[in-house]
Amino acid sequence: MSKNSLKVAKGTRDWVGRDLELRDHIFRTISQVLERHGAVQLDTPVFELREVLSEKYGEDSKLIYDLQDQGGESLSLRYDLTVPFARWLAMHTNVQNIKRYQIAKVYRRDQPAVARGRMREFYQCDFDVAGASYDAMVPDAEVIRIISEVFSAFGLGVTVKLNHRKVLDGLFAVAGVPSNKIRTISAAVDKLDKTPWAEVKEEMLAKGLAEAVADHIGGYAQKSGTLRGLLDELRKDTDLSSNTDVAAGLADLELLATYLEALNVADIVSFDLSLARGLDYYTGLIYEVVTKPDPKSKVQVGSIAAGGRYDNLVGMYGKRPVPCVGISFGVDRIFTILDAQREKAIFNTLSRPADVYIMAFGGKEFDGLLPQRMKVATQLWDAGIRGEYAPKVKPRQMAQFNASDGVPLAVILGDEEVKAGQVRVKRLHTGGESGDKDKGKLVSLDGLVEEVRSLLDEAALDMAKIGS
Amino acid sequence: MSKNSLKVAKGTRDWVGRDLELRDHIFRTISQVLERHGAVQLDTPVFELREVLSEKYGEDSKLIYDLQDQGGESLSLRYDLTVPFARWLAMHTNVQNIKRYQIAKVYRRDQPAVARGRMREFYQCDFDVAGASYDAMVPDAEVIRIISEVFSAFGLGVTVKLNHRKVLDGLFAVAGVPSNKIRTISAAVDKLDKTPWAEVKEEMLAKGLAEAVADHIGGYAQKSGTLRGLLDELRKDTDLSSNTDVAAGLADLELLATYLEALNVADIVSFDLSLARGLDYYTGLIYEVVTKPDPKSKVQVGSIAAGGRYDNLVGMYGKRPVPCVGISFGVDRIFTILDAQREKAIFNTLSRPADVYIMAFGGKEFDGLLPQRMKVATQLWDAGIRGEYAPKVKPRQMAQFNASDGVPLAVILGDEEVKAGQVRVKRLHTGGESGDKDKGKLVSLDGLVEEVRSLLDEAALDMAKIGS
The missing domain is CATH 3.30.930.10 (Bira Bifunctional Protein; Domain 2)
Known part of the structure; x- marks a missing residue:
């Protein structure tokens, strides 16, 4: 054509x-x-x-x-x-x-x-x-x-x-x-x-x-x-x-x-x-x-x-x-x-920010934990929560941080934690100094949805405070 | 054609x-x-x-x-x-x-x-x-x-x-x-x-x-x-x-x-x-x-x-x-x-029930109070409440009752009340015996929206009780 x-x-x-x-x-x-x-x-x-x-x-x-x-x-x-x-x-x-x-x-x-x-x-x-x-x-x-x-x-x-x-x-x-x-x-x-x-x-x-x-x-x-x-x-x-x-x-x-x-x-x-x-x-x-x-x-x-x-x-x-x-x-x-x-805002609305970004980090032997990230996303979707993960088998750490821009919460997977049936949950972009050094709270997969809900409520409350 | x-x-x-x-x-x-x-x-x-x-x-x-x-x-x-x-x-x-x-x-x-x-x-x-x-x-x-x-x-x-x-x-x-x-x-x-x-x-x-x-x-x-x-x-x-x-x-x-x-x-x-x-x-x-x-x-x-x-x-x-x-x-x-x-329900969804039906009643000399009913509707619309009135200069009493079917609340206008800047507000279809004999509560036009809101809340609560 x-x-x-x-x-x-x-x-x-x-x-x-x-x-x-x-x-x-x-x-x-x-x-x-x-x-x-x-x-x-x-x-x-x-x-x-x-x-x-x-x-x-x-x-x-x-x-x-x-x-x-x-x-x-x-x-x-x-x-x-x-x-x-x-x-x-x-x-x-x-x-x-x-x-x-x-x-x-x-x-x-x-x-x-x-x-x-x-x-x-x-x-x-x-x-x-x-x-x-x-x-x-x-x-x-x-x-x-x-x-x-x-x-x-x-x-x-x-x-x-x-x-x-x-x-x-x-x-x-x-x-x-x-x-x-x-x-x-x-x-x-x-x-x-x-x-x-x-x-x-x-x-x-x-x-x-x-x-x-x-x-x-x-x-x-x-x-x-x-x-x-x-x-x-x-x-x-x-x-x-x-x-x-x-x-x-x-x-x-x-x-x-x-x-x-x-x-x-x-x-x-x-x-x-x-x-x-x-x-x-x-x-x-x-x-x-x-x-x-x-x-x-x-x-x-x-x-x-x-x-x-x-x-x-x-x-x-x-x-x-x-x-x-x-x-x-x-x-x-x-x-x-x-x-x-209307004012011309800069943000790009061709993507919709998730509630939770599911990341995985590891060393040289690290395989990316994609099925495990999918399982976590499935838990969140089942609970009606917008979860997202990098669509890569082995995503780079930086790419995952960039993709989580505007997302209030991260669930972080690592080899050792996953073996123990655990993940880390962490507030993102809180602005506090300790924020980025904080490795997040260790929770078991059983209690993940509850913890995510409570942290999302907390994040929403903080947003409301900033807005007012 | x-x-x-x-x-x-x-x-x-x-x-x-x-x-x-x-x-x-x-x-x-x-x-x-x-x-x-x-x-x-x-x-x-x-x-x-x-x-x-x-x-x-x-x-x-x-x-x-x-x-x-x-x-x-x-x-x-x-x-x-x-x-x-x-x-x-x-x-x-x-x-x-x-x-x-x-x-x-x-x-x-x-x-x-x-x-x-x-x-x-x-x-x-x-x-x-x-x-x-x-x-x-x-x-x-x-x-x-x-x-x-x-x-x-x-x-x-x-x-x-x-x-x-x-x-x-x-x-x-x-x-x-x-x-x-x-x-x-x-x-x-x-x-x-x-x-x-x-x-x-x-x-x-x-x-x-x-x-x-x-x-x-x-x-x-x-x-x-x-x-x-x-x-x-x-x-x-x-x-x-x-x-x-x-x-x-x-x-x-x-x-x-x-x-x-x-x-x-x-x-x-x-x-x-x-x-x-x-x-x-x-x-x-x-x-x-x-x-x-x-x-x-x-x-x-x-x-x-x-x-x-x-x-x-x-x-x-x-x-x-x-x-x-x-x-x-x-x-x-x-x-x-x-x-x-789905079950074939009987109700007719070609009309949308209002929150409040605004009626007027009176004797032989009664002119229907259409502009007054319109003013009351205007008050309700301004407050975001769905109000409706009979689209007739002199609506019949029965027609107004029929039209209010499914509507939880009535505002009733009469010549004397209107002269005093007042209307009556009444719950409809409550099922109680006293319901239809009750002439409703007399309120001033100034306090109408507030009264309507409180009675609508009450009606919603009753509906929730019936539903549960």
């Missing part, structure tokens, strides 16, 4: 060592919050029937990875975790309501931007509340509460930008956008967080909108503020609020404001009329989580979580409608932020 | 509820054993460059899933976790040695046999020891020790059938198999655990072997026994043991026998000359783990773990050779066995 194929596929990466540990820390932290709110886990296949994914993602459908036709079903890699969840809900008609979460990789044939945490294979963590037994906006409010708890746990200040599809659709209708142009104009508006109004307006005109209509939209789309504040303003705008869609959306948001106050998270929310979100399936509240501008931070990663209400998606599978609301955490982007914050 | 597409792809499944919990229990158990032996985790992408996978799997290559050419690289889904690990090792030339594990799904376009736990998407858990700093057979022995620890932890009695590629290759040479036929004859021999000798012989003849050669092989291939026992027998067979490959293999196995005795796992091993394993990349010791026949068990799943030594695989990527030995645990097959054993 050629040398240039010795790499991972574009937009993918391996996870190992400190990166993997940080990633797992992120998974654990999010899971803990979600389980506190009653969520259960779901795991779906990495590929779905192509039909399951079709007509769910609008213009983004072109980013879906298809599998080659090798005789059989037409398959595609999952693009997100929402559609597989909707497919699962449609299949399991006995499920009345569920709070589910899923942490898994998703696949998008996008242009990778590794430094900003955008990959072709990347993790999402989705939490969704599904079912008809919820009163309006109650689960929606809990999702925003959960967002707040998750990012507090990471020590990240965030803003939840939110909007409502019905407010947006009504606004477009009032402005005079033809109904068949609403989604494409919506996509243009969505760019307002990164693109100046003049450019967005140009795009709208190019898409066939009259200038007056575009300007009408522009007057609204650039509005943002607190939820209560902007709600009051829009209520007073009778042109707008007399539209039935807008009125329904504002009623939802009014309710949401009350609940967010009760859940003590009203202050992290910003009502932002330019937020549109590209996906076809949203029907109500939509939101996007952005980090608060941090002058010290060097990384800019865009939104780090996003979601909304999608009441019709499950019904698209033809069985029954199931109202849903959810949030998708961009785990890799969260990783990018936390990674930039 | 058509209704018949409302399913998962052939040979795949969703994981949720009790199944997912059992699967996670399997993952945790294996991880614990592996980490006790110093393993660190690696996670690789689900697809690799097609070139990375080519010429690694012999006849099984036809089972690889390819991705469609959508403009870009040629990609395939991973077929196992060994080749991605070898690719990683080849890329990271600074890694001298590593004990790594990976738990992830792999993909094979095989004929699914769901009842026997054979799927197209299934989990593997791989542990491998890589590096040149190990003396012969030392890591190989530790892998077999790890196999023993893993299956002990699951309460499963297993036999590790083992063989050595060099013994097998030498045996074929001595019998007179042309060297270009060795792999295909090897594949025929491998079927001897399921197929009678007469059929295997027929296959060999069809593959162009002379009858005398086939019979010569048959005389050996049907031999199996304890490692020491069969070793002694083969040593005495000078025709065989004078072959340099056989001699090298037997020397390895002799060493292994000593180490397995030291590690107290010699008794789980069976030396089986018919074991060949299909994959091209093995170079030394090979093994396959089977469950001991259990007359009570209804499930037959074939081998539940398998592996061996592959010293040349990393070198195939053209950078440097890295000797490796490893084991792959068939997680889904282990699941099938444990699933058949």
Whole structure:
């Protein structure tokens, strides 16, 4: 095989060592919050029937990875975790309501931007509340509460930008956008967080909108503020609020404001009329989580979580409608932020330090006592203790000392001791002067596990003292 | 979309509820054993460059899933976790040695046999020891020790059938198999655990072997026994043991026998000359783990773990050779066995019981106190306690009692109490007669978390008493 194929596929990466540990820390932290709110886990296949994914993602459908036709079903890699969840809900008609979460990789044939945490294979963590037994906006409010708890746990200040599809659709209708142009104009508006109004307006005109209509939209789309504040303003705008869609959306948001106050998270929310979100399936509240501008931070990663209400998606599978609301955490982007914050430690996490290093020393005739070291390791493993020995028949003394770096305890074997059924047990790296001259405590193999346990407790206690 | 597409792809499944919990229990158990032996985790992408996978799997290559050419690289889904690990090792030339594990799904376009736990998407858990700093057979022995620890932890009695590629290759040479036929004859021999000798012989003849050669092989291939026992027998067979490959293999196995005795796992091993394993990349010791026949068990799943030594695989990527030995645990097959054993519990794990259910009761004018219930939940969540409330503005009394099934504690809100900044806290389902008439203890909101914590401790203590 050629040398240039010795790499991972574009937009993918391996996870190992400190990166993997940080990633797992992120998974654990999010899971803990979600389980506190009653969520259960779901795991779906990495590929779905192509039909399951079709007509769910609008213009983004072109980013879906298809599998080659090798005789059989037409398959595609999952693009997100929402559609597989909707497919699962449609299949399991006995499920009345569920709070589910899923942490898994998703696949998008996008242009990778590794430094900003955008990959072709990347993790999402989705939490969704599904079912008809919820009163309006109650689960929606809990999702925003959960967002707040998750990012507090990471020590990240965030803003939840939110909007409502019905407010947006009504606004477009009032402005005079033809109904068949609403989604494409919506996509243009969505760019307002990164693109100046003049450019967005140009795009709208190019898409066939009259200038007056575009300007009408522009007057609204650039509005943002607190939820209560902007709600009051829009209520007073009778042109707008007399539209039935807008009125329904504002009623939802009014309710949401009350609940967010009760859940003590009203202050992290910003009502932002330019937020549109590209996906076809949203029907109500939509939101996007952005980090608060941090002058010290060097990384800019865009939104780090996003979601909304999608009441019709499950019904698209033809069985029954199931109202849903959810949030998708961009785990890799969260990783990018936390990674930039953490200090670069020197230690190498590609090996895991043992509790006990089992050594053997002897003179010229010494055979290395490997089977005996193995027997001691076996005793320790049986007792659930992490033991390790040099993987050499005749290990050098220095090599064994080097390998025991970071290990709190040594069991030392010598010819004479072994013949008498004994070994020496010794604390390592205690720092005391006498430490290295101390030959350790002689114990019989029968009492070894007990002695090791007691010395490990002692070592743990000393570590705690150093830490405090 | 058509209704018949409302399913998962052939040979795949969703994981949720009790199944997912059992699967996670399997993952945790294996991880614990592996980490006790110093393993660190690696996670690789689900697809690799097609070139990375080519010429690694012999006849099984036809089972690889390819991705469609959508403009870009040629990609395939991973077929196992060994080749991605070898690719990683080849890329990271600074890694001298590593004990790594990976738990992830792999993909094979095989004929699914769901009842026997054979799927197209299934989990593997791989542990491998890589590096040149190990003396012969030392890591190989530790892998077999790890196999023993893993299956002990699951309460499963297993036999590790083992063989050595060099013994097998030498045996074929001595019998007179042309060297270009060795792999295909090897594949025929491998079927001897399921197929009678007469059929295997027929296959060999069809593959162009002379009858005398086939019979010569048959005389050996049907031999199996304890490692020491069969070793002694083969040593005495000078025709065989004078072959340099056989001699090298037997020397390895002799060493292994000593180490397995030291590690107290010699008794789980069976030396089986018919074991060949299909994959091209093995170079030394090979093994396959089977469950001991259990007359009570209804499930037959074939081998539940398998592996061996592959010293040349990393070198195939053209950078440097890295000797490796490893084991792959068939997680889904282990699941099938444990699933058949467990009792079918009735409870529904699609919801997770809360610690505290927050209820509100009142008369006709009662508005349901939803924001007040939310505030109480917020207090509890902030304290890390799992609180839940009915997602209704005006929940019915009965619905709230039903929803609190399995929840140890209730916080009860009423109009008067709330006005006074108070709630009632009550143990649920204590079984005592007075239980349901008891209106609970009146506490102020300030002292709520403290009171809840103390009552949860009390409830946990009672549960422990019932359990003991």
